[in-house]
Amino acid sequence: MKKKIDRRHHVPERVVPEKAYKNGHFLSSVSARPLRILAEYFEPLQRFQKYRVRNTIVFFGSARLMSSVDATQMLKEREQSKASKAQVLEAKKMVKMAKYYDDAVELSRLLTVWSKQTFGNSKKRYLICTGGGPGIMEAGNRGAYIAEGESVGLSISLPFEANANPFITPELNFEFHYFFTRKYWFSYLAKALVIFPGGFGTLDELAEVLTLLQTKKIKKNIPIVMYGSSFWNKVINMQALVDHGTISQKDLDLMTFCDTPKQAFDFIKKQVRKYHD
Numbered sequence: 384m385k386k387k388i389d390r391r392h393h394v395p396e397r398v399v400p401e402k403a404y405k406n407g408h409f410l411s412s413v414s415a416r417p418l419r420i421l422a423e424y425f426e427p428l429q430r431f432q433k434y435r436v437r438n439t440i441v442f443f444g445s446a447r448l449m450s451s452v453d454a455t456q457m458l459k460e461r462e463q464s465k466a467s468k469a470q471v472l473e474a475k476k477m478v479k480m481a482k483y484y485d486d487a488v489e490l491s492r493l494l495t496v497w498s499k500q501t502f503g504n505s506k507k508r509y510l511i512c513t514g515g516g517p518g519i520m521e522a523g524n525r526g527a528y529i530a531e532g533e534s535v536g537l538s539i540s541l542p543f544e545a546n547a548n549p550f551i552t553p554e555l556n557f558e559f560h561y562f563f564t565r566k567y568w569f570s571y572l573a574k575a576l577v578i579f580p581g582g583f584g585t586l587d588e589l590a591e592v593l594t595l596l597q598t599k600k601i602k603k604n605i606p607i608v609m610y611g612s613s614f615w616n617k618v619i620n621m622q623a624l625v626d627h628g629t630i631s632q633k634d635l636d637l638m639t640f641c642d643t644p645k646q647a648f649d650f651i652k653k654q655v656r657k658y659h660d
Contacts (some may be wrong), residue, residue, distance in 0.1 A: 399541070423564035427557055431572070434554055435505075438659065439512035439535060439572040440494055440651060442487060443588045444519025444579030444610075450488075451481035483579050483611060484522045488609075490577065490644040491526025497652060499532055509574065509655065510535055514565075515556065516549045520580045523551035537565050566591060574659045575651045576607045580614045596637055597630075606654040608647050612640040 409415055431437075449457070450631050458474035466474075491511045492561035502508040511527045513520035515538025527534035528550040536551030539559045547556055558566040570592060596603040609615045619637070624630045 385508050395432055402591050407454050420561060420564060423561055424567070425561055427568055430554065432556075436510055436535065436555065436572065438574045438655075440509050440575045440577065441512045441569055441573045442491065442519060442523035442579065443514070443578050443581060443585050444483065444487065444522075445480075445581040445585060446514075446516045446518035446520060447477075447582075448480050448484045448518040448522075448580070449477055450484050450522070451478070454478045454481040456545045475495075481578065483614075484519060485581055486610070486644050487519050487522035487577075488526040488529070490647050491523045492530045493526075493648040494645055494651065495527040495530035495532035495534070499530065507660075510555070512537065512569065512572065513551075514538060514584075515551060515558070517548055519581065521548035521550060524548055526617075527552075534545075550640045557598070570595065570601060573605055574603075576605060577610055577647060577651070578607060578615075581620075586619075593634075593637055597634055602655070604658040606651060606658075607638045608650060609638050609640045610642070610647060612642055617641065 403409060424630065435448040441593030454477040455473065458471070458478050461471050461474045493504075494509065495511060498509040510533050511523050512535035513523040515524075520536070520538075524534045524536055525548075531554040533555060534550070536547050537557050537559060538547040539562065547558065556570075566588065569588070573592075576592060578585060589607075592601070592605070592607065596605060596607075621630075621635055625632050625635065639650055641650060
């Protein structure tokens, strides 16, 4: 049984209160959500200013794609191990789609070499920016790495996706919790977008940027390259939207289709020099 304390003559031990901004439990709570949102604005802003990042060329695309070397190796291993038909079919799909990974590496390399040769390390340089994960994102960062240039990775914490790829410049490697703050940084610094084949996430990112451009919420000119015309024309029938009157014919001018790294490189270089020099 606890001994009763005579409070008239007892002085309790002094407790030093914890500062609110050091209280992890509070910062993780619903009440502190606005602070976390602001942190995902101000912390990237501080780093972008510190490392003089003003212009990015953003690569969007599937996290599932892999290089032709890795895809061919996966198919070989599955065929030799007598994997299921479904697993072999999946590997064959990856081999077929691997050209987009390889093309993303090459396009990123071309753009990075051009930026380095033209702008050096000045604030006017253009850095490749990706979602930081595997697949096309990895390919974009990888191409810049091969060219010995810097690149940005705006990854997001997901329960089913790998950590940030190893080709991102360490100082420009970010991890977001909120999709909308991540999307803000994609759009705010972007001077061009390249949309490689992808799934729901890629379609979401494409639709949001198209909406912002169409409604003039983004006032700058951002050329959008739809990379892989055979893929995109099969997946999205943009002309049907015009035919049904849900968008105008001029809205289609927001996008340009390209099928080779050189074609996309020439178009992007011409457009960014025209509108952002």
